[in-house]
Amino acid sequence: MLSFSTGRRGCVGVTLGSTIATMLVARLLQGFNWKLPATMSKIELKECANDLFLAKPLVALAEPRLNENLYLTL
Numbered sequence: 605m606l607s608f609s610t611g612r613r614g615c616v617g618v619t620l621g622s623t624i625a626t627m628l629v630a631r632l633l634q635g636f637n638w639k640l641p642a643t644m645s646k647i648e649l650k651e652c653a654n655d656l657f658l659a660k661p662l663v664a665l666a667e668p669r670l671n672e673n674l675y676l677t678l
Contacts, residue, residue: 635675636666 609615640647641663648659668675 632666635669637669638664638666641665 615621644663647662649656650659651657
């Protein structure tokens with residue numbers, strides 16, 4: 605999660621920014637089927653102190669769920 609600071613000088617767009625980020629992730633998850641490349645069999649994690657991190661950068665393949673003509677073009 606991004607830090608927007610707190611107190612009197614906190615970001616006035618914190619609610620808008622959080623909502624847009626949540627909607628973006630939801631639309632990506634809903635609009636595509638996600639899978640790992642054939643060269644990757646599993647996601648490896650590395651343990652440090654009190655956290656888990658990805659051992660290697662995550663690479664995922666996105667395949668559209670609908671026909672190409674149903675998506676908006678830019």
